[in-house]
Amino acid sequence: MSSKSFTQSPYTKATKTPSSTTKYKAPTSSSSQTPTKKRKSMTTSSRHDNEHPDTRKTPKRAKKDSDEEKRLRRFRAKPPGTYLERLGRVRTQRMFLIDRRRNDKELEEVFDIAGTTGNIYQVTINKIPDCSCPDSKKGNQCKHIIYVMVNVLKSREDLAYQLAFLTPELTEIFASAPSTPQTAGSELSNATETGGLRKPLEGDCPVCVMEFEPGEDILWCKAACGNNIHRQCFEQWVESKAGAVKCVYCRTLWKGDEVGVKRVLKGGVGSVNAGGYVNIAGQLGLSGQRDMSSYHPYWVARQYGDRYDDYYNGY
DSSP: OOOOOOOTTTOOOOOOOOOOOOOOOOOOHHHGGGOOHHHHOOOOOOOHHSSSSTTOOOOOOOOOTTTOOSSOOOOOOOOOOHHHHHHHHHHHHHSSSEEEEGGGGGGGEEEEEOOOTEEEEEEEESSSSSSSSSSHHTTOOOOOHIIIIIIIOOOHHHHHSSSOOHHHHHHHHHHHHHOOEEEEEEEEOOOOOTTTTOOOOBBTTTTOOOOOOOOEEEEEEETTTTTTEEHHHHHHHTTTTOOOOBBTTTTTOOOOOOOOOOOTTTSSSEOOOTTTTEEOOHHHHOOSSSSOSSSSSSHHHHHHTTGGGGGGGOO
């Protein structure tokens, strides 16, 4: 055979020549790869946070001033039912203002009140008003405190039912309170001499601090100022003061024969009852029994139960 000729069999596996081999590309480092848009966005955001570190932080809450005065008992947004119930008694039951003493340095005033049963209670108006009666000792706002706030001090309605006061509130209450004959050294502006001519029946009685009503037994100063006063209140005034009988308003010697009561001094009059209170019911012409007409029967039953008769010797 001449030259060896070779024909590739269809069953023979073809071998790749170097020219047909694919060139190998070395992998590029991750640092040289083009970042995605999402990554670029995050990088921009991070750079922005680093440049302005405070823009995304929640602002700190302002601290309360440590010098701010705090109310010592919870604030009442509206008058509760217990207050309204006692206010009803204050408006229908007569009590007597025997004495009052102001302490301006302590923003405090103390009132001696003869209750409806004749017991004498001491009401103190300061940052936390207090009374010596049993109801107040239980933590309640008693009718004697309400009587002083509403009738004597004539405080704003939204202050009258509060259980505690702030300094500005106390200052306002005392600054706007009217004078009464019991105020130390007071001489009332309406105690002008009229030669005994009676003044119009208007305003409040100076002792019970309640408005005059038609048909009530009322006296007036016939010696000088002509001011009016309930007979029962005048007798109480006489019995709580020593010496000669004088007008509640103008302090002129009283003219008239209405003084038919014994003169007694507070602290040396009456008797001490089972509750430990000085009781002057007899001297004031009171029965010594509590007026129960404005009390809820359920409350009476819970307070006294089978001791119903003891209800008359309380407060």
